[in-house]
Amino acid sequence: xxxxxxxxxxxxxxxxxxxxxxxxxxxxxxxxxxxxxxxxxxxxxxxxxxxxxxxxxxxxxxxxxxxxxxxxxxxxxxxxxxxxxxxxxxxxxxxxxxxxxxxxxxxxxxxxxxxxxxxxxxxxxxxxxxxxxxxxxxxxxxxxxxxxxxxxxxxxxxxxxxxxxxxxxxxxxxxxxxxxxxxxxxxxxxxxxxxxxxxxxxxxxxxxxxxxxxxxxxxxxxxxxxxxxxxxxxxxxxxxxxxxxxxxxxxxxxxxxxxxxxxxxxxxxxxxxxxxxxxxxxxxxxxxxxxxxx
Numbered sequence: 001x002x003x004x005x006x007x008x009x010x011x012x013x014x015x016x017x018x019x020x021x022x023x024x025x026x027x028x029x030x031x032x033x034x035x036x037x038x039x040x041x042x043x044x045x046x047x048x049x050x051x052x053x054x055x056x057x058x059x060x061x062x063x064x065x066x067x068x069x070x071x072x073x074x075x076x077x078x079x080x081x082x083x084x085x086x087x088x089x090x091x092x093x094x095x096x097x098x099x100x101x102x103x104x105x106x107x108x109x110x111x112x113x114x115x116x117x118x119x120x121x122x123x124x125x126x127x128x129x130x131x132x133x134x135x136x137x138x139x140x141x142x143x144x145x146x147x148x149x150x151x152x153x154x155x156x157x158x159x160x161x162x163x164x165x166x167x168x169x170x171x172x173x174x175x176x177x178x179x180x181x182x183x184x185x186x187x188x189x190x191x192x193x194x195x196x197x198x199x200x201x202x203x204x205x206x207x208x209x210x211x212x213x214x215x216x217x218x219x220x221x222x223x224x225x226x227x228x229x230x231x232x233x234x235x236x237x238x239x240x241x242x243x244x245x246x247x248x249x250x251x252x253x254x255x256x257x258x259x260x261x262x263x264x265x266x267x268x269x270x271x272x273x274x275x276x277x278x279x280x281x282x283x284x285x286x287x288x289x290x291x292x293x294x
Contacts, residue, residue: 032071035087036078044202046071047079047106049088056097057088061109074209079103103210110207114171117200118147118180118189126192129181131160134190138164144193145201149174152187160188169204 031040032048048060050067058065070091072078079102082088088096099105121127127147128134137143138161146168148157161168177186191197 032069034073034078035070035091036081037073039073041073043071045074045205047074047206051088051092051096054097055095057099057102059102059106059109061106061113074206076103076210076212079106079210107207107210110203110210111172111176114200114203114207115176115180117196117203118177121191121196121200122181124196126194126196127189129177129183129186129189131188134188135160137190137192138166142192143190145169145191145197147171147177147189147191147200147204149177149185149187156187167201169201169208171204171207 030042030044032043032046033040034046043063048063048065048069048071050058050060050065050069052058060069063069070088072082083098083100083102088098118127122129128137134143134146138146143166146161146166148160148168148170149172150170151173152170157168157170174185174187177189178184180186181189191200
């Protein structure tokens with residue numbers, strides 16, 4: 001066995017577990033590959049992990065810790081898959097202690113980062129809170145991002161935006177937003193353009209993916225988009241079509257019984273169905289001669 005180099009990811013002679021293809025590639029460029037989905041994405045939108053000297057998994061939300069990184073897409077289902085199916089141990093080529101509450105730790109860490117970023121924007125004069133102050137920034141075009149309370153009234157949040165097309169996130173509850181701005185609660189925060197606004201949006205997106213069960217758009221903090229009409233259940237269209245088809249078929253049967261010029265009588269006399277618009281029967285099946293219905 002090779003001597004210990006101090007790198008927990010250093011190759012070990014005779015190790016029977018080979019890393020997945022591409023896992024040994026140096027971390028260069030803006031893209032990283034997810035351990036679970038194997039998809040490449042911008043590293044700013046993903047979550048990095050390293051293994052500590054005690055072989056414990058360490059989330060590296062700032063992506064600055066030393067050591068070989070392991071990357072996951074910022075999705076709750078991806079994190080849970082990696083935790084329960086040994087993705088970290090395979091990537092690290094050895095035993096890794098993964099906390100059972102990994103997802104909760106990631107959420108808490110991202111919430112702290114968002115609160116810290118908001119504090120920086122406030123101290124830099126790049127953010128204001130409150131319906132009137134933040135609303136003035138939005139109306140005057142000074143806001144590049146709106147941060148709203150996750151537990152705020154949906155109606156009030158819509159009224160604040162008044163249909164304006166501006167990126168909006170809702171990553172934190174009103175009490176936490178209020179604490180950043182020295183008040184009990186804050187529901188609306190406007191952030192000026194710049195690097196801090198961009199960083200806030202990225203962190204809110206990462207948190208949103210970890211809150212939604214599948215990383216979908218319902219996650220807390222996801223950049224808001226206009227909602228379309230509610231989707232119908234998958235079987236609704238089939239049920240409607242079956243009912244309509246049954247009604248049409250029943251109507252045709254009833255027409256044949258009650259209308260002497262209809263298909264029922266024509267077929268009883270050996271004719272094909274009658275054209276209801278012209279009253280002319282189709283060709284007689286026995287003689288091949290078209291007859292007038294009636």
